[in-house]
Amino acid sequence: MSSQSETPEFTEWQQIVTLFRQASADGKDELLLRLLLTPDERESLIARVNIFHELLNGERSQRKISELLGVGVATITRGSNELKHHDEDIRHWLSAFLQEQSKG
16 A cells, blocks of 8 residues: 655755766766756756856856857856855866866
8 A cells, every 4th residue: 555645755955966866876867867857958957057167267258158158148147146155165166177077
């Protein structure tokens, strides 16, 4: 006999992080992302990574980034505001990580 809960099984962000960690350990991270994200959401995620990369690189204005990526200036501003919520160590790590990944 199955018991039905009155709440969803997954209610915390940390549970989702754990799912991704396990999927990655199992070599199924790409599969999980394809299952969970629509093609448009995947494109938005690519844009978000590029926004962070460009903002952290600091060579282009938000307007130029907007033109380069084909997203609105407000989208760039949201990315910029998100970066401001994190300390310099995090921003430095992300910048170095994205720079390294862009070479591969």
